[in-house]
Amino acid sequence: MKKVLSVVISIIILMSFSISALAEEEQPMQDIDNVLNLQVDDDIETEDLQEVDAQELVSSNCMPLNEPETNFDLKNATELGKLESTNKSRSASNSTQSVLGTIANEGDYVYSIISLEPNEAINVTMECPKNPELNYDLFLYEVDSEGYIGNMITGSVTETYMNTYPDGTTKTLDEAFSYKNNTTDVNYYAIIILAVTGGSTTDTFKLTVSLSNENDLDVAEPNDSPYYACELSEVGGGGTTFSNISLHVVNDQDWFLWRAPSDIAGVEVSVNLEGVNPEKSYNVEVYKAEGNKMVLLSRTGGGAYKIGSGVNYIRVYADEEAFTASPYKLTLKPWSETAAKINVRLDGDEGDKQYASYPGGTYFRFQNKFCPEIQVLSESGYVVRNQLVTLTWQSGSWNEHTGNSSRVISDYTDDNGRVVLTLARDLQSPNDLPIALGYEVCYRDGAIKFVDYYDIDGIAITAGNAPAYTTVVYHLMRSDYAGS
Numbered sequence: 001m002k003k004v005l006s007v008v009i010s011i012i013i014l015m016s017f018s019i020s021a022l023a024e025e026e027q028p029m030q031d032i033d034n035v036l037n038l039q040v041d042d043d044i045e046t047e048d049l050q051e052v053d054a055q056e057l058v059s060s061n062c063m064p065l066n067e068p069e070t071n072f073d074l075k076n077a078t079e080l081g082k083l084e085s086t087n088k089s090r091s092a093s094n095s096t097q098s099v100l101g102t103i104a105n106e107g108d109y110v111y112s113i114i115s116l117e118p119n120e121a122i123n124v125t126m127e128c129p130k131n132p133e134l135n136y137d138l139f140l141y142e143v144d145s146e147g148y149i150g151n152m153i154t155g156s157v158t159e160t161y162m163n164t165y166p167d168g169t170t171k172t173l174d175e176a177f178s179y180k181n182n183t184t185d186v187n188y189y190a191i192i193i194l195a196v197t198g199g200s201t202t203d204t205f206k207l208t209v210s211l212s213n214e215n216d217l218d219v220a221e222p223n224d225s226p227y228y229a230c231e232l233s234e235v236g237g238g239g240t241t242f243s244n245i246s247l248h249v250v251n252d253q254d255w256f257l258w259r260a261p262s263d264i265a266g267v268e269v270s271v272n273l274e275g276v277n278p279e280k281s282y283n284v285e286v287y288k289a290e291g292n293k294m295v296l297l298s299r300t301g302g303g304a305y306k307i308g309s310g311v312n313y314i315r316v317y318a319d320e321e322a323f324t325a326s327p328y329k330l331t332l333k334p335w336s337e338t339a340a341k342i343n344v345r346l347d348g349d350e351g352d353k354q355y356a357s358y359p360g361g362t363y364f365r366f367q368n369k370f371c372p373e374i375q376v377l378s379e380s381g382y383v384v385r386n387q388l389v390t391l392t393w394q395s396g397s398w399n400e401h402t403g404n405s406s407r408v409i410s411d412y413t414d415d416n417g418r419v420v421l422t423l424a425r426d427l428q429s430p431n432d433l434p435i436a437l438g439y440e441v442c443y444r445d446g447a448i449k450f451v452d453y454y455d456i457d458g459i460a461i462t463a464g465n466a467p468a469y470t471t472v473v474y475h476l477m478r479s480d481y482a483g484s
Contacts, residue, residue, distance in 0.1 A: 044345045044375045044418070049331070050240040052233055055219045057242070060231040060257040062311055063289060065155060072109065072141065072149045072192060080112040080207065094212035094249050101207065103136065105199040112191045112207070113143060116181035119214040123224060124191055125251040126175040128160065129203035135160040135196045136205060138175035143190040153189065154179050156225045160197070163296035173287075173294045176253055178222035180214060210249035218246045218327070220254060226287070226294060226313050229255035232332070237381030239268075239333035245316075246327040247282060253317035258332065262309045263378040265337040265385075269305060271316055273326040280324055287313040335385045335417070336378030339464030342389075343375040346473070349424075356474050358442050360456065365474040369424040370433060376417050376463045383417025389463045391421040395475070396456040397437040404434035413463075421461075438477030449482040 080101050101110055116122060126138045137157040142150030156175035164170045181187050193205065220230045232242065235258065245254060260267070271282045286305040287294045294313065297305050316330060345352060348366025356365040370393070376384040390410040398404040409430050413419045423433040438453030454476045461469040 044343050049238050050236045052240055052242050054242055054244045057230040060229050062257055063227050065227040067152050074111055074147050078110045080110050094210060094216060096210040096250050098206060098208045100204045102201050102204050103195040103199050104201050106195050109192050109194040115186055115188050117186055118181060118184050121180040121212050121217055123178045123210040123249050123252050125208045127206040128172050129205055130171045131203045132160060132162050134198040134203060137194045137196050139192045140179055141190045143188050158294050159292040161293040176224045178224040208251045210251050212249055216248040220245050223255050224253050226255050229257040229313060232256050232258045235332050235334055241329050241331045243329045247318050248325050250320055250323040253315060256314040258312050260307060260309050260312055261380045263336045263338040263380050264309050264334055266304055266306045266335050268333040270331045271328050273328045276324055276326050282316050282318050285315045334382045336382040338378050339376045339384050339387050339466040340379040341377045342461055342463050342466050342469045344469050345373040347371050363472050363474050365476055367476040371420055371422040373420050374461055376413050385413055385415055387413045387463050389419050392460040393423055394458040397439045398434060436475040436477035448484045451480045451482045453477040
């Protein structure tokens with residue numbers, strides 16, 4: 001605080017000395033043109049929400065998908081029962097089927113054979129058993145007409161990690177993948193579920209399979225698991241919206257990877273469906289990867305997640321019961337807790353554009369109220385929430401022993417990284433503003449002449465470790481009419 005005050009006092013002394021020197025060279029009362037400089041000095045950044053087409057995104061390779069050591073032989077495995085059609089999820093271009101199953105022993109596996117027409121796509125989801133002792137993986141393999149396994153196509157091999165979700169459910173993340181047959185032939189595939197750890201005759205999994213044609217897919221597919229997450233581009237200080245994405249079948253889910261900078265503290269993640277009932281929405285979750293374990297991050301309310309720097313995974317999916325196929329926009333609005341920059345818009349009872357050109361220079365002027373708006377940003381340009389901001393006002397005329405020579409007030413920034421700190425004649429201490437003594441006098445010449453009596457005050461604004469904002473201001477006592 002002493003350092004801030006010394007900076008402010010130095011500014012006042014320098015300005016007072018400059019004006020006094022000018023006065024000694026010319027006359028006790030300075031003559032200037034009768035013009036008050038109306039200007040905009042708004043350093044508050046209002047960065048717009050950016051929009052990025054998902055077509056610009058690329059698939060990440062942050063989580064490698066390794067092929068299992070198991071040599072699958074379908075002749076020695078159990079084929080799953082017939083997939084039951086979910087009629088409410090059927091349409092002219094897609095169908096969804098589900099089946100329940102169990103795997104008795106560790107190392108065993110079950111399978112289901114499926115064919116894909118040219119350009120036909122498949123979305124597969126396995127809701128894992130709600131047992132922390134079990135770990136099941138999901139794969140898609142080529143298979144020939146005789147049932148022999150070929151190459152692995154894709155899969156999902158996250159390890160069991162029991163997350164607790166907002167509705168109170170405790171479970172591990174679903175395994176999922178999507179794939180499109182890009183050939184000109186009808187091809188056959190084996191969906192395989194492998195019991196990597198443990199087995200049970202009572203703990204069931206649920207396998208859901210959806211078929212659709214290529215016209216239903218968005219540009220980001222396939223991105224149904226963290227292994228094929230689309231990497232999001234840099235998120236701007238005002239937030240970024242990603243468009244041209246959709247959920248086209250009930251078990252479709254979209255995964256995105258965001259590399260958050262070092263000064264991040266949290267992010268608001270929201271999804272807005274396009275062209276449907278505004279009350280409908282999709283679910284959004286944010287995860288950190290610990291190896292192959294996906295750890296759900298905690299929410300702070302209103303769709304906001306507390307996150308750290310580095311790789312974060314975002315999952316978008318729909319509730320089965322209320323699913324609506326729709327394009328949507330994904331919006332990220334980050335915030336920080338590390339102050340690096342202070343922006344200030346000076347304001348007062350004469351307005352935020354009132355700048356006086358007195359002999360000492362052109363500076364902001366007020367009389368009975370001084371109320372600057374302060375914005376605190378991080379190094380990456382993200383708003384800094386809940387940051388303590390302190391305003392120090394130092395009079396250029398009042399002596400210290402009077403108790404009117406300085407005021408120090410503080411408050412915290414809001415969710416937009418902003419706060420208004422107010423000193424005024426009609427407020428209680430410590431927000432009370434002493435009257436100006438009018439030790440400086442300036443004669444304003446012109447068609448209408450005025451004599452202004454004012455003080456030269458100093459202002460310092462601090463927030464965390466950000467460089468302090470300091471400035472001189474003119475504190476008007478009165479302005480007297482002096483003829484025309």
